[in-house]
Amino acid sequence: MAILFGVVAIVGVISWAIVKSDELSGIGRTVKKGSFRHPHGRLVATHCESAAEDVPYGARLLKRVPVFTSLLTLVVAIVGLVMEANGIVAGVVVVDVVASGVVVVLMAGECILRLAKGMQRFSVFIVVVFAGLLLSTACSMFATAMGGGAESFIVVVSRTVSSVAGCALGCALAAAAFREPARFKRRFEDGYENEIAVSPHSAVYKAYREFMVGKKAWESGRRQD
Structure with missing residues (x-):
């Protein structure tokens, strides 16, 4: 990471x-x-x-949330967790990929597509990715701390969901900061x-x-x- x-x-x-x-x-x-x-x-x-563009930040934020990729990631994560709980090795790989923050690229990509064409730049994409990674890591660490550092199924689920939610929120917050120029x-x-x-x-x-x-x-x- x-x-x-x-x-x-x-x-x-x-x-x-x-x-x-x-x-x-x-x-x-x-x-x-x-x-x-x-x-x-x-x-x-x-x-x-x-x-x-002259639109309030709150209104821009609602439009920037990566709804599709967030839901897709959550579904994949839940399937992976269920597979892992049932002893299927592939489930461990799926959960590790989701928790690694790699999915931030997909979420950031959706956020960029929700921006005005003039702001669909690679430099903006990098900022959105960084924000997603940052908040995803923070939420994941918080969930782990709240679980006392244990690796129970509930803690793993909480950490994974927190990571995905943090990633989506971080990307959306950063993307909303960019107005149509x-x-x-x-x-x-x-x-x-x-x-x-x-x-x-x-x-x-x-x-x-x-x-x-x-x-x-x-x-x-x-x-x-």
Whole structure:
């Protein structure tokens, strides 16, 4: 589990750095055209295609809960526990897989699919996975502590169910933190244009607002003062 945490954390940091580098391309005092960070030179104009989502956190949370994968995981876990209780070796394997936190990938995947298209990024997926792993581990440890460290059938059931529930809740809480971003079109000094989605709470959003022009000015390629 520790290795899984480490891998997720490292991949998450790398993904975040790549996304931020792209967002900041063309912005700053030392923009050098053709460089790794600024391949197209300075940002000269932006146009807002759609505003950011304005939905309360609670409402977003209800929409992000991975209902399907959570129920599926619980059913598989219960079947595995029953098999284990009846001496079937395969049941032990099933329970170990469920308790290991690997199922967080499925739950996080469902949460990502429930997000707006603009937020369906790998970096967001990593954050959701990490949150699911964290809460899953915490709930599992709590259930074990409440059972006094015993390995009775009841304790194992409690720990497994707690792990699944914690994983689902962790993924949902993290996914709900991401709102549908504002979508901008960008134009750089070499004429290159593309679209990008940014959070309305980020410094990049404020910078893009400073470069923003109206639709007519955007289409004509002129900066609107």
